[in-house]
Amino acid sequence: MRRTLFESVVKSPLTEASPGPDDAALAELAANVECAAHRRLGRSLSIREVDAGSCNGCELEIHALNNAFYDLERFGLRFVASPRHADVLMVTGPVTKNMREALQRTYDATPDPKWVVAVGDCAADGGIFSASYAVAGGVHAVVPVDLHIRGCPPSPTQLLKGLLALLEQS
């Protein structure tokens, strides 16, 4: 025990240094998303995340939008717990047959106007899981999709760029 304590004091941490943030560019990007949301909706953007069967890699990147590094809430973008409060459904993963009805019901419960963003290669066409007997297909096989954000997984910055493109195209 003493040895472990001693080693923990003298050894350097095993964690990697955090990536060098291009904070100004990130802040500008998030602020642009916020402005576009106010232009389109007159308020901030609310996002409901739906995991339709992903490996959780895409979720980690989406969750990163809320961590201390990206901290999207400072720009007024927020994740909500109910589709009834959402403007955007961010759907990840191939849609599994078990989740097909849940995704459809989530879509139906989201008030208009609403947008569906398919996040990741799996959400586009099933990705590496497309041949599985348990997969119904990409998100568009179940609900209409407004935007695909490709990547395996896409980075938080790519997610933000996608949201901006969505708001500006609508």
Ligand code: SF4
């Ligand atoms: S796109 Fe990649 S990270 Fe996202 S669910 Fe599919 S395999 Fe996982």
